[in-house]
Amino acid sequence: xxxxxxxxxxxxxxxxxxxxxxxxxxxxxxxxxxxxxxxxxxxxxxxxxxxxxxxxxxxxxxxxxxxxxxxxxxxxxxxxxxxxxxxxxxxxxxxxxxxxxxxxxxxxxxxxxxxxxxxxxxxxxxxxxxxxxxxxxxxxxxxxxxxxxxxxxxxxxxxxxxxxxxxxxxxxxxxxxxxxxxxxxxxxxxxxxxxxxxxxxxxxxxxxxxxxxxxxxxxxxxxxxxxxxxxxxxxxxxxxxxxxxxxxxxxxxxxxxxxxxxxxxxxxxxxxxxxxxxxxxxxxxxxxxxxxxxxxxxxxxxxxxxxxxxxxxxxxxxxxxxxxxxxxxxxxxxxxxxxxxxxxxxxxxxxxxxxxxxxxxxxxxxxxxxxxxxxxxxxxxxxxxxxxxxxxxxxxxxxxxxxxxxxxxxxxxxxxxxxxxxxxxxxxxxxxxxxxxxxxxxxxxxxxxxxxxxxxxxxxxxxxxxxxxxxxxxxxxxxxxxxxxxxxxxxxxxxxxxxx
Ligand code: FRU
Numbered sequence: 001x002x003x004x005x006x007x008x009x010x011x012x013x014x015x016x017x018x019x020x021x022x023x024x025x026x027x028x029x030x031x032x033x034x035x036x037x038x039x040x041x042x043x044x045x046x047x048x049x050x051x052x053x054x055x056x057x058x059x060x061x062x063x064x065x066x067x068x069x070x071x072x073x074x075x076x077x078x079x080x081x082x083x084x085x086x087x088x089x090x091x092x093x094x095x096x097x098x099x100x101x102x103x104x105x106x107x108x109x110x111x112x113x114x115x116x117x118x119x120x121x122x123x124x125x126x127x128x129x130x131x132x133x134x135x136x137x138x139x140x141x142x143x144x145x146x147x148x149x150x151x152x153x154x155x156x157x158x159x160x161x162x163x164x165x166x167x168x169x170x171x172x173x174x175x176x177x178x179x180x181x182x183x184x185x186x187x188x189x190x191x192x193x194x195x196x197x198x199x200x201x202x203x204x205x206x207x208x209x210x211x212x213x214x215x216x217x218x219x220x221x222x223x224x225x226x227x228x229x230x231x232x233x234x235x236x237x238x239x240x241x242x243x244x245x246x247x248x249x250x251x252x253x254x255x256x257x258x259x260x261x262x263x264x265x266x267x268x269x270x271x272x273x274x275x276x277x278x279x280x281x282x283x284x285x286x287x288x289x290x291x292x293x294x295x296x297x298x299x300x301x302x303x304x305x306x307x308x309x310x311x312x313x314x315x316x317x318x319x320x321x322x323x324x325x326x327x328x329x330x331x332x333x334x335x336x337x338x339x340x341x342x343x344x345x346x347x348x349x350x351x352x353x354x355x356x357x358x359x360x361x362x363x364x365x366x367x368x369x370x371x372x373x374x375x376x377x378x379x380x381x382x383x384x385x386x387x388x389x390x391x392x393x394x395x396x397x398x399x400x401x402x403x404x405x406x407x408x409x410x411x412x413x414x415x416x417x418x419x420x421x422x423x424x425x426x427x428x429x430x431x432x433x434x435x436x437x438x439x440x441x442x443x444x445x446x447x448x449x450x451x452x453x454x455x456x457x458x459x460x461x462x463x464x465x466x467x468x469x470x471x472x473x474x475x476x477x478x479x480x481x482x483x484x485x486x487x488x489x490x491x492x493x494x495x496x497x498x499x500x
Pocket of ligand 1: 023024040051080081082107155156207208271
């Protein structure tokens with residue numbers, strides 16, 4: 001890489017482009033030992049512009065090697081979001097069975113059609129590579145799926161091989177519904193069905209869908225999960241990711257779910273989709289650690305945007321055995337970055353407990369794990385408790401649980417967003433969740449200007465970024481109106497960009 005990767009807010013264990021603007025992850029595919037990460041990229045400036053697909057590869061989902069831009073705009077338009085697959089059987093005829101082609105599906109967004117206020121701004125296209133993704137050729141027959149004329153927003157194709165019907169399926173975001181199409185060869189597509197007008201959140205445009213199967217933990221059941229990103233209309237304002245659990249019969253996705261479920265209740269996890277072909281049957285998602293509410297206003301000059309940590313997804317039965325919940329946990333490869341660990345044993349907190357002095361590596365990225373034992377609190381149990389990150393300027397961010405509201409929360413109102421003019425930035429984000437039982441596990445991954453919070457076995461996840469005027473280097477536990485007991489450990493995570 002070329003950048004110093006040491007600017008004030010530069011993430012040390014997350015992917016960010018060396019320079020200039022990045023948004024959605026694209027073309028996530030694992031092939032020949034490499035995880036490919038393409039991304040929405042504007043190589044000229046640190047603001048959104050004519051979209052390209054930037055490209056990086058990794059063998060461990062943590063250390064990334066930057067590769068040249070994979071796809072650049074042409075006369076058909078900008079290169080918007082999409083996906084990639086390995087065409088093992090060479091159904092497309094664009095490679096051979098011995099050397100199966102990688103196929104990338106993307107949306108052409110045509111700025112001229114947009115200016116002319118046409119509805120046919122967006123269409124789907126194909127590109128292929130026969131050299132392990134190093135160079136890409138756009139298919140001569142593009143677009144492979146022209147705009148039907150009834151959807152101004154018609155984008156973000158996510159393709160997978162559907163075994164039971166031996167054909168390719170694409171999920172496509174069209175206004176505020178998802179449409180499914182099928183193809184034998186990835187070149188010609190037939191409309192199958194639509195989902196979603198009567199389900200889920202509709203406070204914005206539906207974008208970046210993903211459809212996949214997951215086993216339900218502790219059962220022998222397997223369900224289909226449909227991920228739908230939406231902007232705006234998210235629970236923390238602006239953009240967010242909702243999901244539906246149901247069945248897919250090769251033609252139609254159905255779900256009995258009536259509730260709107262959110263994958264992440266923080267403000268900064270958007271456009272997340274999953275890798276195709278990830279080994280060991282894992283379903284791994286990565287999101288853009290940002291929000292369209294203020295993405296363009298961020299105080300990062302040389303670059304803009306980072307990805308979340310890659311997360312392994314799972315399904316568990318919902319509360320009281322009703323429905324299902326999608327769980328997220330950082331992939332195990334994160335453990336490969338572990339440096340020193342400090343054990344935190346028998347912490348009794350009544351007010352505040354400063355942990356900073358116990359953490360000699362507090363300037364590094366941190367993996368903080370805590371188990372709160374609600375029965376072991378001395379005296380009355382706190383109404384609110386959690387972790388505060390702060391600096392010497394009095395700026396802070398709180399990650400807590402509110403027992404009265406029965407919700408986890410991240411309070412960003414005092415995080416010092418002076419550099420960020422958008423008033424929506426300074427807010428409290430909540431994740432309603434009833435803690436049952438005596439203990440509850442927390443995990444916080446902190447990387448300079450972001451926190452990723454996971455609780456209750458990944459049933460709760462919240463991702464927030466912050467831009468204090470001085471980085472947060474103080475770590476405290478706090479309680480309100482009572483006390484709490486916790487055990488845990490904090491581990492140093494070594495920078496993937498600046499190895500010490
Ligand atoms: C989501 C999104 C996609 C689109 C891309 C454009 O963040 O709006 O729907 O393809 O970004 O950069």
